[in-house]
Amino acid sequence: MAHSASETLSSTQHELEKLVTDLRGLISSRDLDSVPEIRALRQRLDDGMQAVRESTVRAAQEAARQAKDAAQAADRYAHDEPWRVAGAALAVGAVVGFLLSRR
Numbered sequence: 001m002a003h004s005a006s007e008t009l010s011s012t013q014h015e016l017e018k019l020v021t022d023l024r025g026l027i028s029s030r031d032l033d034s035v036p037e038i039r040a041l042r043q044r045l046d047d048g049m050q051a052v053r054e055s056t057v058r059a060a061q062e063a064a065r066q067a068k069d070a071a072q073a074a075d076r077y078a079h080d081e082p083w084r085v086a087g088a089a090l091a092v093g094a095v096v097g098f099l100l101s102r103r
Contacts, residue, residue, distance in 0.1 A: 013056045
């Protein structure tokens with residue numbers, strides 16, 4: 001699940017960077033260098049992209065941490081309650097087997 005979230009964040013970041021690159025291309029004309037608003041817009045775009053990059057990294061790290069915590073909790077539970085885990089796996093297997101046999 002964290003892998004999927006990471007891929008989504010990466011894809012979103014890529015699309016946003018592409019959009020900003022296209023926008024910068026539109027406003028990069030040397031004729032516009034003398035316009036203070038254009039310089040300010042370029043700076044805001046650069047600052048915004050840096051913030052997006054940092055936010056994406058933090059989100060991916062948080063997703064990875066949550067996935068690791070969930071895996072550790074599941075591992076602890078499986079070690080603390082092995083018969084419950086085995087019973088649940090047996091029950092799920094029986095239901096899946098029953099459903100597949102009806103086809």
